[in-house]
Amino acid sequence: MLPCVVVPRAWPALRTPCARACRLGWVVVMAATLAGLVPSAGAHEVPPRLASAVAGIFHPDALALSALLLLGVVGLYAHEGGAPACLAAAFAVGGGPLVAPLAGACVIVMLHDRVMRPGHGTGGLLGMAMLAVMDPLTLGGTQLACVLPVAVLMGSWPLLHLSWRPGGGRRHLSALRMVDVAGFVVGCHLWLRMLADYPDIPVLSERWGDALVAIAAGLFLAAAVRALVARDVRRVLCGLFGGMAVLPVLLAGLGLVARGNDLPEMLDGAAACLFLVMAAGTLTWGALLALADAMEVEAGRLVLMHLGGMAALMPRLSALLSVALLVIGGVPPLIGFSLSWMVLRLFNALPHADSLAREIPVAAVLIVMGTGWGLRLLALGRLVGVVLCGRPRTPRGAGASDPAVAVLARCALGVAAACAISVMPGAWFRLAGAALGHVTRQGQDGMPARMSLFALPSPDGAAVMLPVHSFMLLAGIGLVVWMLWRLRGVAATRQVATWEQGAPSAPPWMPFGDPLVQVGAGVFVRLVLDMVGWPEGVQAPWRRLLRLRRLAARRMMLPPEWLSDDAAARSAPMLLLAVAGVAVALLCWLS
Numbered sequence: 273m274l275p276c277v278v279v280p281r282a283w284p285a286l287r288t289p290c291a292r293a294c295r296l297g298w299v300v301v302m303a304a305t306l307a308g309l310v311p312s313a314g315a316h317e318v319p320p321r322l323a324s325a326v327a328g329i330f331h332p333d334a335l336a337l338s339a340l341l342l343l344g345v346v347g348l349y350a351h352e353g354g355a356p357a358c359l360a361a362a363f364a365v366g367g368g369p370l371v372a373p374l375a376g377a378c379v380i381v382m383l384h385d386r387v388m389r390p391g392h393g394t395g396g397l398l399g400m401a402m403l404a405v406m407d408p409l410t411l412g413g414t415q416l417a418c419v420l421p422v423a424v425l426m427g428s429w430p431l432l433h434l435s436w437r438p439g440g441g442r443r444h445l446s447a448l449r450m451v452d453v454a455g456f457v458v459g460c461h462l463w464l465r466m467l468a469d470y471p472d473i474p475v476l477s478e479r480w481g482d483a484l485v486a487i488a489a490g491l492f493l494a495a496a497v498r499a500l501v502a503r504d505v506r507r508v509l510c511g512l513f514g515g516m517a518v519l520p521v522l523l524a525g526l527g528l529v530a531r532g533n534d535l536p537e538m539l540d541g542a543a544a545c546l547f548l549v550m551a552a553g554t555l556t557w558g559a560l561l562a563l564a565d566a567m568e569v570e571a572g573r574l575v576l577m578h579l580g581g582m583a584a585l586m587p588r589l590s591a592l593l594s595v596a597l598l599v600i601g602g603v604p605p606l607i608g609f610s611l612s613w614m615v616l617r618l619f620n621a622l623p624h625a626d627s628l629a630r631e632i633p634v635a636a637v638l639i640v641m642g643t644g645w646g647l648r649l650l651a652l653g654r655l656v657g658v659v660l661c662g663r664p665r666t667p668r669g670a671g672a673s674d675p676a677v678a679v680l681a682r683c684a685l686g687v688a689a690a691c692a693i694s695v696m697p698g699a700w701f702r703l704a705g706a707a708l709g710h711v712t713r714q715g716q717d718g719m720p721a722r723m724s725l726f727a728l729p730s731p732d733g734a735a736v737m738l739p740v741h742s743f744m745l746l747a748g749i750g751l752v753v754w755m756l757w758r759l760r761g762v763a764a765t766r767q768v769a770t771w772e773q774g775a776p777s778a779p780p781w782m783p784f785g786d787p788l789v790q791v792g793a794g795v796f797v798r799l800v801l802d803m804v805g806w807p808e809g810v811q812a813p814w815r816r817l818l819r820l821r822r823l824a825a826r827r828m829m830l831p832p833e834w835l836s837d838d839a840a841a842r843s844a845p846m847l848l849l850a851v852a853g854v855a856v857a858l859l860c861w862l863s
């Protein structure tokens with residue numbers, strides 16, 4: 273496969289056959305990893321001589337095989353530019369101590385090249401180097417292994433596209449590409465390795481777990497704000513991707529807390545949820561970015577102010593895009609809702625102390641995560657309203673059409689696989705059962721052994737989710753709606769001019785739509801206010817409320833020594849309202 277990537281750079285005429293050969297190679301890799309992950313096939317022991325011969329080159333454990341299977345999916349989606357990054361990620365995940373550093377060098381040249389990815393550094397080398405020295409570091413002594421969370425966090429920072437910045441412009445973060453999905457798989461693999469190799473030190477495990485949970489909550493909120501204020505589709509997807517990429521950090525922190533407090537069921541749930549994030553995120557984001565690439569080819573630049581009406585112009589692509597966005601949006605019974613449910617159950621399974629001081633940080637993390645989740649849903653609604661609804665705003669967008677059937681088929685397979693994992697999560701857990709047992713140190717007696725094909729047990733053991741029930745309910749409702757739609761008959765068409773072909777006429781001054789009138793990125797808050805409207809008789813009380821706000825602001829500007837204790841107590845709610853108003857005004861300004 274490596275010659276198939278290098279040869280087209282010297283002989284462009286061989287680009288098409290080399291691309292086909294590379295895809296065939298990824299199919300072979302996926303078939304080999306599936307054969308190794310199936311319990312009946314993976315039960316055979318490797319001969320000792322063969323294992324010692326390939327130990328420095330290839331590290332074929334169950335955890336590496338599960339990551340290689342997902343990297344094969346990314347390799348099938350990737351074009352010529354992303355194929356080297358997928359190969360480097362595969363070498364880093366499945367390679368031994370001799371091959372993984374070479375893969376880190378490939379990441380410098382290919383994955384984070386400044387010519388190929390403007391504005392990106394070479395921080396991915398640290399993540400690949402961490403994979404190479406993970407086993408020697410854990411075997412070298414407990415003193416070195418105690419700092420594993422810091423090293424893994426630094427190594428996975430560029431791979432998972434993490435950032436504290438809430439801005440969505442070009443100077444803050446680069447646009448999301450297919451190579452970032454390969455980095456997502458490697459980052460999840462890093463955290464799974466850390467969770468498997470961290471030593472049993474209860475105090476340190478609990479402290480590192482609390483720190484990782486707090487860091488992940490802040491990164492999740494920053495990614496949600498970044499998705500809400502971005503001005504093009506790829507950077508909106510970058511913010512949404514950053515929110516999902518934070519979940520491995522959060523789940524690894526919860527797993528360390530469970531190990532520090534000797535909670536094996538909670539550790540099983542955290543590791544299973546991390547495996548589910550890795551599988552569902554890879555399949556969904558691979559399909560989403562392939563759909564974004566196809567839309568960019570047909571409709572031009574993916575700037576939100578230039579897009580619109582894609583649901584009418586590209587119905588098949590829009591349908592796949594909507595389903596993929598629903599998968600990551602947390603709509604039941606899809607996998608996003610199952611992940612949020614498992615995360616809440618993991619927080620519920622935390623050890624509850626008698627003091628209130630232990631519960632306040634957990635409540636604060638849940639509030640931050642809930643706020644970030646709400647902002648993610650707003651960003652998803654904004655993306656759908658701008659891109660799929662309305663009218664096209666550019667001549668090229670007005671001439672867009674669905675891409676070729678082969679492109680849509682590849683995207684549909686990824687979306688269908690994500691939906692299948694949503695309905696049957698136990699299938700993926702059974703396939704990756706050996707890897708999950710390696711992470712939890714329980715072998716095959718962990719969660720996959722007591723899990724059915726359609727059930728998703730909660731980590732605290734208090735509930736069981738069956739997504740197939742919700743899926744059957746929605747399918748029944750959809751079937752009834754479809755039958756009623758078919759039985760109502762065809763409505764009479766209105767009289768229109770022949771050249772209009774039934775379409776409503778547009779004013780002559782806006783043939784392709786006006787961004788200041790239609791749904792757009794710059795008028796998001798104004799659009800919401802116009803949709804809500806002002807009821808009758810509300811303007812006068814609103815003016816009085818504004819006067820009271822101005823009086824309260826003047827009162828809060830007085831020096832504190834001028835106020836008595838009672839006056840300060842009365843001013844505290846006003847201060848809270850003022851802070852909330854400033855936050856809303858800042859959000860309106862950013863949008």
